Amino acid sequence: MKKRIIPFLLLLILISACGNSNATEETSNTTEDKGETITYESETGPIEVPANPKRVVILSGYTGNVIHLGVNVVGVDVWSKDNPTFAEELKDVAEVSEDDLEGILELEPDLIIALSTVNNLEKLEEIAPTVTFTWGKVDYLTQHIEIGKLLGKAEEATEWVEDFKQRAEQIGEEVRAKIGEDATVSVMEAYGKDLYVYGEDFARGTEILYDSMKLKMPEKVKEHASESGYYTLSAEVLPEFAGDYIVLSKYSEADTAFQETDTYKNIPAVKSGNVIDMQGEGASFSDPVTLEKQLTLFEEGFLGK
Template structure:
């Protein structure tokens, strides 16, 4: 389940399946008894506002959740929630930073798995969290808490599960079906124009390193390789397909370059390599076949991000030479 030193890149990609985890603000936690009393009060108020419930079969077992949740805290998968019109009252800091969601998150509080008091104050009727997060038992006392393990589901399965959770399975499935049709058609059109064996590489950089990505590490990799079926250079297959990403040195960068390059540009990263002869002499660079995307806007694999990147890729790959 949505960018960079290695720890941050791992965090943000947990975020590609939508699992962002932010830094916790300093605070003094309530005693357990007070937290329980407040949580019970919140639950009662939410029940009065929305008495309808459904049973969601989560990975940790069946859980009763609101049939129409109105106050969701999305510690993970927030972009998926937004794509289905879910109402967020709390969100992780990484989703909040993403420029694709700025207008959709106005007034939404930034929270983490450690900011329990703030979450209680938000009076959520549903919490969505990652299995790696802290305080899952305490979150469950505040509101029904559904947990997802990053990597257990692929990007389309994850969207469908969020649809089931929000009682919007039909809407989620409709988008999945439409997305598959659109990307398959785009892939065929691109191959017809550029050749069946055309290859694409996806590179990114941070303050210290260069990276190349496999087929499930956000930045549009799911679109390019899985949905559209475009080719991956052999070096990328050998080194990045399994682990998801691979750290490169500038010297070997040309060996990983495809016929086209998608360059995830990090405003806070070191882009000095772009001025080197090594970069400039890569055939894709010399032939103006570099597609630039914004790292912050490309670090998730939800419908909003995928549709945004699909349009960029189609326009670039199908542009008249």
Template sequence: MKKLIPFLLLLVLILSACGNQTTEDEGSSKKEDSSAKMVTYQSENGPVKVPKHPQRVVVLSEFAGNVLNLGVNLVGVDQWAKSNPLFKDELKGVEKVSADNLEKIIELNPDLIIGLSKTKNIDQLKKIAPTVTFTYGKLGYLEKHREIGKLLNKEEKANQWIKDFKKRAQAAGKKIRSKIGEDATVSVIEGSGKQLYVFGDNWGRGTEIMYQEMKLNMPQKVKDMTSDKGYHAISPEVLPKYAGDYIIFSKKPDADPSFQKTDVYKNIPAVKNDHVFEIDARKYLNDPITLEYQLDVIKKAFLDK
């Protein structure tokens, strides 16, 4: 028994030392994990400390589809994302928020906020969580997704999607040009009643896909009038001057269709030739989820008829 007691004491000391070492190792590991949680993102306004792996993101702009595509958790989005039918299932349980209701955003306890440079109350938002903003149109539509990927530590995933999407869109464009002719023109319009809009090559509604990737031709009149702002407002009466051989009509479900019953509209060659294809105007953005929808609609419109 006397020999057993010193052995037991030695065993206790060894176990105690091991336990202390484990605790120290765990503490060291926690410190390392803690220091690795924040990284510096080089935003257009300078460096911003952001979570390396954000878990509770609030989007106050057009980037909800980008974040969803990259598999990062959203806790709050603006009304435009909430009303997009393409996001309906993915945004179940995600709160609708706005920069005008800071209290609601605080309640969501975000660890990252993403917005546009024109988003309201940016200084106050920065006090709630790291906030990164982008200037609309400053980046190309695919470069924008790459930047969101960098911000969310998902750049490789973003690059993979970009490469695959460009390949598919360009292949479809080659088939479309072969079918409709290399010189055929395509215009994109939206609106109803007394006000219509035509769009350039970087204004959603499938414009990036058709003009940038597929290399379809924009009518010269549209090109001239959208070169500054990216879009141009017109009256239904002058639509024939802007209409291409084919028309993509971005149309809201509740839009006033009266101008489509006028002789001016009916006599447009694209209308007479049944070359008008409708796209849901609520799905107008250029995030990956919406782009996939638009690509599908464009392919079916030009190749499945």
């Protein structure tokens, strides 16, 4: 009888050991799964997101931030898709919209980034964790760091921000030394049949020129565009808003007939050749890819480098 009991006990021990092994393996897998997500403190509260997202859909102007941080993008909004600055990076990326839920679902995203005003937010959240940002709630550099935190790239984002600030400020010092501390710069744009002038922190390079490089804005521009960020102009009043230098953003299909008028040609900045032309398409973004492009444009335009 004892001989029969011993093998039975051994069998129980083996079964128990296997069970413990499986339990340990299951616990290990559960811990690993938990490690694959992080809790991001978004504007709307904590959201569980992938620690290292692999398939991101972007329904906002933050495409360049994600591209710059080296995270894979599978779908973007029409403005990003049509942005020539991102042409190479987005050539194989799908164009989607907040109303194209089926198209987004087919892309199998593991993270969606959108604006706080996005349509169908609840339905998007059913497809993948969806994080929204309010445009302009924080400055453009802080925004990049926030997106870095979301994507598990906070360190990389912070390093770029610190380096960019230093380089932009250095170039600003060189520019002011060349053109004078009191010289003014206007940022204007031709879009369709309309003309605009921009205040600080409204893309088109305004963040770099006025914040980082510390160049001065004409008083007339400050009076009309600082609060709202922009002001619509007529061709007749262009001279009143023109600084000693003009950064002129032009869309390819814009009406540029104003440049052929005597009113425009007689503006001192125009007569002196102090106009820096900027491509309108893509100029409304404020991400690292765009900012690097604009900083190079300003360095060449002001310093001839």
